[in-house]
Amino acid sequence: MLILCPECEMQVSDKAVSCPHCGYPLRSKQSPPPKKKHMRLPNGFGQICEIRGHNLRKPFRVTLTVGRTNEGKPITKPLRPVAYFETYNEAYQALVKYHAHPFDLSNNMTMQDLYDVWITTRKGKVDSSTLARYRTAWSYSESIHNMLVRDVHIPDMLNCIEHGTITIGGEVRTPKNNSINSMKTLYNLLFDYAVSIEIVDKNYARLFNVESGYVRSPTCHMAYTSEELDLLWANVDKHPIIDMILIQCYSGWRPGEMCELLMKDIDLERGCMMGGLKTKAGINRTVPIHPRIFHLVKARYEKALAANSPYLFFSIRMKSNGPTRPKGELMQMRYSAFQEQLVEEVIPLLSLNPAHKGHDGRKTFVTMAKAAGIDDFAIKRIVGHYIKDLTERVYTERSLKWLKSEIEKIP
Incomplete structure (x- = not known):
């Protein structure tokens, strides 16, 4: 309804805060509505x-x-x-x-509790072979499984490293070389996590070193020569992983990344693959399928589809390893298996250079890409290397069409 303004006696709405004619305040401004109260949390929820x-x-x-x-x-x-x-x-x-994924915030957490919580934080961040190494290292550490985290000190970890055992196929094994290094790495990471959630205030695992006796050979990858590539092409049907080697040589995947390629990430229609591990620049990258290997990728895709495999590269278990691992079981191809078959079977079969290792196909790709004059940024995007140039890394969108045009420069 309309009322008269006390100041100018003009008609105004009774809901007006002030007179639109003279500005006279008619009523105080409405106070803001009260904040909505949140629902009470259940008992014990937090x-x-x-x-x-x-x-x-x-x-x-x-x-x-x-x-x-x-x-x-x-x-x-x-x-x-x-x-x-x-x-x-x-x-x-x-x-x-x-x-x-609850964990004990008190000081009564056991090492098994800590491991169970920590391992869930690693899934999806590291590849399956790394998770397998963690599990093996933890199996050797049975003597500390039920100890309280706060009670585990250097002698307890050294005891596991020196005297821990696991039984595989009736054979009792003790930690050797890589297993010792994996155990030390696992303890480092577990106690880093324990410090971060304030279960303990010091990481004792980082206060000692171990001598495993394992000497890592210098990282010196070797590209396949043109003669070796010709041999691989001529004998592609002579061994189950020769096609994998060629696919790696024309795509630049790390061997672990190649083994992790999922069927859902292979797009034959668009001619590309999606995947990647290890680094921020390498994860979830798109790699065009080079025309020379398209038929190899397609054949692998159809084979995996027929076998109902979630992975592009898979193998069949040739012998039983207990009731949970029967003969004939479909298995994901592992980096270790790829490397073993390359070194022990493919190299002697084709008389390749015996110094070749699993990463050499990746080096071959980069070598061929450089020789073909592929754009440096394209190479880094395809192989998953960090791009320092801010303009290219952040402000430049590169299309699949551009990547294809670059990779197809390789003959």
Whole structure:
């Protein structure tokens, strides 16, 4: 309805804050609506509180109840490794993630508990062969599985390294060479994680060294010569992995990346493959399929499709290894198996240089790419190397068509 303004006596709406004619205030501004209250969290789920009055960038703090005092009062600890968040929703999601994979925030966590939580953080970040090394190293460490994290010190880890055993096929094995290095690496990473979630305040694993007796040969990859490539092409049907070697030579995959290629990431219609591991620049990159290897990739794709394999490269288990690993089982091709077959079977079969290793196909690709005059940025994008140039790395979009035109410069 209309009312008269007390100042200018003109008609105005009774809902107006001020007179539109003279500006006279008619009523005070409405106060902002109260903040919506969040639903109460279930008992035992955790607490989210907003710290006010300190102008914090991340004011929402998450705590968890880890026990109770003798009087029945709750003992709370901040969520680890991060307890403060910018919004309530971020804090809530952190609680949900914690309850999906909970771990003990008190000092009563065992090494097995720590390993179970830590290993979930590695899945998807490292390849399956690395996870397998972690599992083997952990199997050798049985004597500390049920010990409290806070009670494990250098002598306990050294005891595992020197006297740990596992049984495979009725044979008792002790750690040797690579296994010793893997155990030391595993302990380093486990206690790094324990420090990050404040289970312990010192990483004792990094305070000692081990001598495994293993001497790593210098990294010196060797490209296949043109004569060796001709031999591989002429004998592509003589061994199951020769096509893999050629695919690697014309795509630049690391052998571990090649073994991890999934069927869903092979796009024959667009002529490209997606995959990659190890580095930020290498993960989830697109690699065009060179015309010379298209028929090889297609044949592998159809073979994997017929076998219902999720991986492009697979093998069949030739002998049984217990009830869970029967003969004839479909297996993903592993880097170790690829390397072993290359060195022990393909090289003697074709009289190739005995110094060749699994990465040499990758070096062959880069060597051929350089000789063909492929753009340096294209090479780095295809093989997954870091691009220092900011303009190219961040501000330049490169199409699949461009990558194809570059890779096809290789004859």
